[in-house]
Amino acid sequence: MEYDFKKIEADWQNRWKENNTYKVSNDSSKPKFYVLDMFPYPSGAGLHVGHPLGYIASDIYSRYKRLKGFNVLHPMGYDSFGLPAEQYALETGQHPAVTTEKNIATFRSQLDKIGFSYDWSREVSTSDPAYYKWTQWIFLQIFDSWYNRITGKAERISVLLEIFDNDGTVNHPCPGDKTLNFSAAEWNEFDEQKKQEILMDYRLTFSSYGEVNWCEALGTVLANDEVVNGLSERGGYPVEKKKMRQWYLRITEYADRLLSGLETVEFSEAMKEMQRNWIGKSQGAEMDFAITDSDQVLRVYTTRPDTIFGVDFMVVAPEHELVELITTSEEKNAVETYLTYVKSRSERERLSEVKQITGCFTGAYAINPFDGRQIPIWIAEYVLAGYGTGAIMGVPCGDQRDFLFAKYFNIPITNIIGEYFNGEEANPTKDAQLENSGFLNGLLMKDAITVANDKIESMGIGKRQVNYKMRDAGFSRQRYWGEPFPILWTDGIAVPLDAAELPLELPHAEKYGPGPNGEGPLANMSDWTNTPAGRRETSTMPGYAGSSWYFLRYMDPHNSQNFCDRSASDYWGQVDIYIGGTEHAVGHLLYSRMWTKVLYDLGFIGHDEPFKKLVNQGMITGKSYFFNVAESGNSAAVISSYEKETSNGSLLRFRYGHKCVDSTGKLLRKTLEENVAAGGVEAPAASINWLAKDGEEYIYLKEESEKMSKSKYNVDNPDELCEKYGADTFRMYEMFLGPVEASKPWDTKGIEGVHRFLRKLWRLFFDEMKGKVWNDEAPTQAELKVLHRTIKKIEEDTERFSFNTAVSTFMICVNELADLKCHKKQILEPLLFLLSPYAPHISAELCKLIGVAVSPVGEDATKSIYPVYDPALLVESSKDYPVSINGKVRTNLNIALDATQQDVEQLILENEVIKKWLDGKAPKKIIYVKNKMVNVVI
RNA sequence: GCCCAUGUGGCGGAAUUGGUAGACGCAGCAGACUCAAAAUCUGCCAUUCGCAAGGGUGUGAAGGUUCGAUUCCUUUCGUGGGCACCA
Secondary structure, eight states: OOOHHHHHHHHHHHHHHHHHTTOOOOOOSSSSEEEEOOOOOOOTTTOOOTTTHHHHHHHHHHHHHHTEEEEEOOOOOOOOSSSSHHHHHOOOOOOOHHHHHHHHHHHHHHHHHHTTOOOOOOOBTOOOOOHHHHHHHHHHHHHHEEEEEETEEEEEEHHHHHHHHHHHHTSOOOOOOOOOOHHHHHHHSSSSHHHHHHHTTTTTTEEEEEEEEEEEETTTOGGGGGGETEETTTTTOOEEEEEEEEEEGGGGGGHHHHHHHHHGSSSSSHOOOOOOOHHOEEEEEEEEEEEEEOOEEEEEEEGGGGGGGGGGGEEOOOTTHHHHHHHHHHTTHHHHHHHHHTSSSSSHHHHOOOOOOOOOEEEEEOOOOOOOEEEEEOOOTTTTTTTTEEEEEEEETHHHHHHHHHHHHHHHHOSSGGGOOOOSSSSOOOSBBOSSSSTTTTTHHHHHHHHHHHHHHTTTTTTEEHHHHOOOOOOOBSSSSBBBOEEEEETTTTEEEEGGGGGOOOOSSSSSSOOOOOOOGGOOHHHHHHHHTEOOOOBBOOOOHHHHHHHHHHTTTTTTTSSSSSHHHHOOBBBBBEEGGGGGGHHHHHHHHHHHHHHHHHOOOSSSBBOOOOOEEOOOOEEEEEEEEEEEEEEEESOOOOOGGOOOOTEEEEEEETTOOOOTOOOSSHHHHHHHHOOSSOOSTOBBBOOTTEEOOOOOOEEEEEOOOOOOOOOOEEEEEEEEOOHHHHHHHHHHHOOOTSOOOOOGGHHHHHHHHHHHHHHEEEEEETTTOOOOOOOHHHHHHHHHHHOOOOOOOTTOOOOOHHHHHHHHHHHHHHHTOOOHHHHHHHHHHHTTSHHHHHHHHHHHTTTTTTTTTSSSOSOOOOOOOGGGOOOSSEEEEEEEEEEEEEEEEEEEEEEEOOHHHHHHHHHHHHHHOOOTTOOOEEEEEEEEEEEEEE
16 A cells, blocks of 8 residues: 555545635634634735645644644635736736736646645635725725824724814924814804815825825826836836826824834834834924025924034025025025935935935025024935935934035034044934034033933924824725725715715726826726716725735624624734735735724724734745856857856846746756757847857856746746655745745755655555554654654744754654554654645545544544653753863763762763773863863863 | 955755854765666765874954853954935
């Protein structure tokens, strides 16, 4: 009887499906556990071997937790709105709904082959109207909310109306318009339109004008990714900034809670740091400077008010409104030239070129309020209008960028930190004693910050100010394939649809091109857009809308009355383990945290952080091959080796595989020589000759690891591996590659070893010649020891997500049992239970064949059936200690575990090897660490 | 430029709290079984000196702390990832 994995795996997968084995109930006496994968975007390319890495890890953990007696929620679904489907539709005319459905079917069949224990009855898909009905509904709840900074939470707009009626804005300054100020009486005088405009400046989802990348030639708005060097990636047309009406998520109101919430969750430090940097909270001060010959004031934001006497110049952003007002007539031409230059630069360029210093003097001067010094005001592209006040004070001795700026434009540098400043580079220290600093002289800089702030505030020229880097999140896209906004525009007022009108379904489209005036494709459908009650919003929600709350829908997926019943969310609570890649660090993970907090504030759920613990899976990279070709004059010649790549700048680089694939995308042959010989590869350019060596044609390929992608010809497909080796082998091999968190190159070479292991396991039960070899004999001490050591290690490794070492532990165990010729059911049965989360099919089959009462992969276990290790079996009375001389191991010595220092010293001094090294001398010291080692110091 | 991660044999990796570096697997080499192949089994497998016994060196590099460092500290180099020059 041999290990027929194909039959076994098909049998068990069918059985699980027919019996609904992994269907989970919201009603259970067992403790709950929620294990979640980041759901995939169902791309047309299907699943590659990188996808299942996280899914296998979460499946192992889910199965493990079930054996431990938990009621485990382990769902899967699809993030099925998105740009690729729309672009595909533009190219082929196929409706995104059709291709999406097809892609989902492909994903599902691929996932099924790997033997996951998902509860498919809870599957969600964000483009399903039954799902996005609730995305729209939650949008409306957020729209109907504002952030009360006094209570520190989201509240209904009706509460704000009451506040305005009684007090006006006095206690609740407007987050959207800082200049807004009115009394209760004034509020009541405003007309409806004015009131709605004001409310929009408070709402947590709001509409406002913002800059987008507009491409006139394509008639559409482009994402940053789609703009290269100021030109559209598609077609190379010019792209300009254009102000358009957009929807936003007022996530900045949650900045502090998003920061403090990080303290309550188990994310990796790296992940928390990324989020903190993104939020970018800084404590500083805003300060006003008078401007010579002007009644304008220059307001700057600084985190270092202690350096106020070191200010040698001011810089304002090119977009700053003061630029026009303060530029002197002498400088007008230069400034205009500079502004034209800046306009030609994309934001990407402005932000990425660090080396090049540009700027322009306005001719105006600000006055230092403390010493009356005149400070020149400059414009420079490195200052952005959107952050702080859009103006900074330049302190060259303390800030390197300011230092370089001053050097470049020959601005004299004031030194306020004495010998801490060497004139060669800035020193950003806070520990220097201040000089040349008026009332701050002699103070340490870090103490001077408070003193300076107090002074600024008492003089009434500024105040302490907390700033955040984070901006409000753009929430609308001029696209078709997304959730329509449940909003009607009437007389410039955004009127929300009634909940009863949801879902507002996406109308069927025949064409997907952009609408007029930069609007999305929906603007072309006048039947849908124009309603008696007003005009529909024609932009759609961004990709992250649906993914911001899907973890809640899984808890109660078929509820048609509510997005998720409170009893369901109270039962399941937080996601206990969330597994996915780091690419979502600052996008999805921040948005979903914010949505959760809003829903919590409004009383819809009982927890305000969605994910208790986050595990980041590493990327599996594929191997790509490149070759270089040198151009020499008019006729190109092939270089002899890729090593020349760095020594010659005029090399052309080619991706091997570009012409080496057949119509299905499969590599035709493994080596370029084979391809050339078979005519399967074309020379990259007609004039290229392959360099001959010893009369043979040859070329060197350079191997590089890259993210897997169909277009890179480096994709391996899980189906083929499951077909060839079986799902159990595939699962264990992906885990065996290395730590889940690490990114690693994909290589199928090692898969044979894992497959051999499973066959070896099988032979402990059945022999090809002898048939059944397992028996009911009583186990020996040695066999029990092997088993219990394995139980202990597997449990520890599984708990800490160290699945690669767990696989190796299984291998060691099977090797040892084979050496002991142990075929005893009493040993093997618990081993199968341990193995079942990792290799569920073979474990299930063997359990059935040896007659196990409760299957480890079954649904009928009512309590924990995970093997429990017996520490008594692992107790040893002595240990082989490594004995080192001056830290170098020289010999081993078996010593009783209860030996005392004296016992050990005596044993050591009697030992021949040690005697030789001591050479008659007495040791200085003998270090004996119980259960670890012995070190003799000479 | 800034932030984060990471560096161990031919390869993937192990060493969980400072205590025998290289577990486990791949690849390779030698052998057994076989008419042969596959499968399986046995042995070797960081490097260097040595017939051997036994030494020397070795976790990117250089220092340091320690009886003892892959692990802690300082400096430095390489690689990968992120970024919104954020004042």
